[in-house]
Amino acid sequence: MDTRPGFAGVIGNTPLIRMETLSRETGCEILGKAEFMNPGGSVKDRAAAWIVREHERSGALKAGGTVVEGTAGNTGIGLVHVCNARGYRTVIYMPDNQSREKVDLLRTLGAEVRVVKTVPYADEMNYQKQAGRYAASIPGGVWANQFDNTANALSHYESTGPEIWAQTNGKLDAFTCAVGTGGTIAGISRYLKEQSPAPRVVLADPHGSALFNWVTTGEAKMTPGPSITEGIGNSRVTQNLAGALIDDAVQIPDPDMVRMVYRMLREDGWFFGSSTGINLCAAVKIAEQMGPGHTIVTILCDGGHKYQSTLYNPDFLTKRNLATG
Numbered sequence: 001m002d003t004r005p006g007f008a009g010v011i012g013n014t015p016l017i018r019m020e021t022l023s024r025e026t027g028c029e030i031l032g033k034a035e036f037m038n039p040g041g042s043v044k045d046r047a048a049a050w051i052v053r054e055h056e057r058s059g060a061l062k063a064g065g066t067v068v069e070g071t072a073g074n075t076g077i078g079l080v081h082v083c084n085a086r087g088y089r090t091v092i093y094m095p096d097n098q099s100r101e102k103v104d105l106l107r108t109l110g111a112e113v114r115v116v117k118t119v120p121y122a123d124e125m126n127y128q129k130q131a132g133r134y135a136a137s138i139p140g141g142v143w144a145n146q147f148d149n150t151a152n153a154l155s156h157y158e159s160t161g162p163e164i165w166a167q168t169n170g171k172l173d174a175f176t177c178a179v180g181t182g183g184t185i186a187g188i189s190r191y192l193k194e195q196s197p198a199p200r201v202v203l204a205d206p207h208g209s210a211l212f213n214w215v216t217t218g219e220a221k222m223t224p225g226p227s228i229t230e231g232i233g234n235s236r237v238t239q240n241l242a243g244a245l246i247d248d249a250v251q252i253p254d255p256d257m258v259r260m261v262y263r264m265l266r267e268d269g270w271f272f273g274s275s276t277g278i279n280l281c282a283a284v285k286i287a288e289q290m291g292p293g294h295t296i297v298t299i300l301c302d303g304g305h306k307y308q309s310t311l312y313n314p315d316f317l318t319k320r321n322l323a324t325g
């Protein structure tokens with residue numbers, strides 16, 4: 001029989017999808033790695049599985065233990081699934097600027113969710129720092145620490161990168177994705193560059209983040225914002241991102257992202273979240289820079305169902321002067 005071993009066994013080996021409208025318009029092959037097809041619904045399932053695995057291997061996480069994380073949602077969702085399958089408790093700290101669907105889903109899955117005030121990373125009450133302190137304060141607790149735990153990047157070096165290389169037969173001209181923790185772009189870029197120096201690796205960044213400036217000027221200086229995107233952009237260079245091999249960066253404004261996700265829904269039938277919209281806009285921009293005949297790969301991070309109160313809410317968009325067409 002052709003079977004997989006439990007929840008973690010279904011993570012990865014996602015298809016690479018040709019984005020029909022964008023490929024036709026640009027004359028390039030624009031391909032999306034369908035990470036929304038992971039069992040927990042997002043690219044973050046990979047990081048969650050590797051982080052838990054590495055904590056188990058180190059001996060820090062034992063039977064009946066608790067995994068604590070500060071997350072905008074998707075990593076927490078992946079962690080709860082993995083921890084439920086392995087008998088661990090989960091406590092999730094989340095900033096209060098995230099969609100209510102994510103909070104509701106995490107609680108439905110069985111996590112203890114602590115929604116805290118959104119403050120900069122430099123503030124000691126930042127959600128990530130609160131998660132780290134709480135994990136250290138309880139018996140059997142471990143902090144997933146997705147931003148600086150390089151098991152995150154390792155998951156993409158060992159799985160996503162090799163999958164993309166095999167699925168394209170090594171014939172890709174560029175890879176692009178947005179960055180939150182930096183694990184995805186770091187792991188994939190390292191693997192691709194080991195196979196060949198030819199593929200360009202381009203960081204896609206929303207407004208209200210410092211990473212575009214970090215790549216293009218060497219200084220992690222914040223750009224004007226904010227952005228309605230969730231879980232991407234950062235004010236600092238994480239331990240995961242520090243290991244990335246990046247050639248360039250593009251910046252994508254929210255109006256372009258919103259138009260992109262609605263185009264994909266109305267014209268191609270895809271229901272995507274905001275980070276995927278940023279990624280697809282970046283892929284188109286790179287295709288326009290490189291010209292027809294090139295292959296550009298990006299990440300289709302998650303579906304749109306967790307953003308119905310924000311990105312897919314007409315009143316929410318109207319208040320922010322964001323048009324859908």
